Amino acid sequence: MNITTVLVANRGEIAGRVFRTARSMGMRCVAVYVDADADSPFVANADEAVRLTGGYLDGAEIIAAALATGAEAVHPGYGFLAENADFAAAVEAAGLVWVGPSPEVIGTMGDKLAAKGAAVEAGVPTLPSSDDPADDSQVGYPLLVKAVAGGGGKGMHVVDSPDGLAEAVASARREATRAFGDDRVFLERYMPRSRHIEIQVLGDSHGNLVHLGERECSIQRRHQKIIEESPSTAVDRDLRAAMGDAALRLARGIGYRSAGTVEFLVDDKTREFFFLEVNTRLQVEHPVTEEVTGIDLVREQLRIAAGEPLGYGQDDITFTGHAIEARLYAEDPSAGFLPATGTLVAFDPADSPAVRWDSGVEAGSHVGVDFDPMLAKVIAHGPTRTEAAGCLALALERLHTGGVTTNRHFLAATLRHDAFLSGDTTTDFIERHAPSPGPALGDDDLDRAAVVAAMWLQGRNRADAGVLGGLRSGWRNARLPDQQVSLSHGDRVIDVSYRSERDDTFTVNDSGRARVHRWSPTHIDVEVDGRRTVGRVTSAGALLLVQTPRGTIEFGVVPRFVLPGVEEPTGGLTAPMPGVVLDVRVAVGDVVTAGRTLIVLEAMKMEHHMDAPFDGTVSEVLVVAGQQVDNGAVLMMIEPADADTAAGEREARG
16 A cells, blocks of 8 residues: 555654654655644644644544545554554554554553463463462562553552552552553562563564564663663573564564564573563664664554565664663652653754754753653664763763753763663662762862853843943953852852953953853853863853753852842642642641651652651641642641651661
8 A cells, every 4th residue: 555644643752753754755744733732843843733632542533633634544653542452443444554563463462461371372481470469479579560551661569578569559550540541450570680671573464574683671760761772781692582583473473563572571690581561562762773773663664554565584684783772851860750840941962973863842842741751862873882872971961951850961870880881781770870860060060160151141241232232241441349140050159250351351250261262142162261161052031051061051040139038938848740639648737757658649640659858747738639739839838856856766766
């Protein structure tokens, strides 16, 4: 069949990714969107876009949009309806081409218990498990509570002892219901020192089936991948062949077509591998496979959907170099990777021939809680793993962005970590090595960046001046006090004073010397004490973003005159993000200890436990279950315990 128009039933980064390949094949691209995405880049990039009133899960409305725009095919991307067998069947029933495996295969593999049964039938090793979440006798501890219809880390909880099983099961059921409409969960043996290895498969409707090697996806937080690579340092030729054969046996047994992924856990000591699940869609991390094989997986999906044969066999697959992908998220690693919200004041990746950016955002994009907080996938390909890791870390550090907290410094620190570079990348990597959540900034780095910021501000002041604009800010014909700028970074306030000298330089903080070589509203080229910096600068209200060799540094411009305000209340437990209150576990008058869960908040279909920050007594509860709260909202007030008493209690607890 000749496909001339494809509708992408998804949003953001993956919609743009499919558009790019589809257009290279001569296809028109149709987007669907909701009001929250009306100004998103993927909508503007489409040949035609249809506004949805029922949301991205309204399959009937999406199919109607495909028919109305003349699309012959529907590509689901990943997430939303990508693994919904009923939607796939409805697409085909409407006379449209479904870009993916058959609805029957999706249905079977979407049920993790059924998928495990298929793996056993194909002779693929599996982990001990229990269909009954109350029966842990055949599983042992630690174990993992998993949603039967789950994915993306939702509905998954590690349990170390029987005492925590009931609460973990209850929490997993709630998350699974909200995310998948299915509250079934099961138990499975948890392997903390393991590798998460997946095999990419491709199958056509003519019986041809190949695998494209492995991807390692062991660097995870909250059971969600953040760094993926190919090939894996833990997989040699023999293990690759064994896992590839197992993946193909399973795929052949279920009659798989299109792109799919068979996921395994590999014991880090014994190198034994065990089946996890089959993802019947394109994976988020598919670019690393594309980079090392040279095969465009979206192109293959579209060709297979059109009825074309693969045209190559297993012996034709070759691998070149090493590729690593990092997922750039709007989240705060220093706060347990809680999702972050806000508006991206800037988003400007630095050019690099070795780095690929698959992004769904731009400067001005609003990041809310309605969707997954991933901003972009950044992929580096190099002749060696060390070079790929270095290029990727540098690209993250050189990204000019701000306004929303991201994990980019955490990612860069991980990629530069000695343990990562040595290949020590088990699934407990983050817990064992705790990469730095923020930039490696010393006081000298921050002070120098503050001078760069001050020099840019003086240039803007002169550019905006209506009188004597050609004079440099800080120039005086007589001896007067120096100009001063106060900048905040975190809890620190940095004062920078400067005066203009007759040799076109500035004296900074009495003894330093600065020279501005070039200034523009978006850049500065400045020399500070003999060291020259050229970088992007973005100003948005009181926020100033300065690009330095250490990455983008955010400063707040402290106003010279501050109006009297009201002090924030102390002892308040505040919401770290917008969300819905699921449970309030204490009442006024309750005595609480530090670390006790007080409120359970739901955001992005995942539960977040709000714990007591210190010992004290609940003095006020300001929310109820079911209430929607904004970021920063005060949830309850806690009266801190007397310091001497609290110290005595801590000693008593040992």
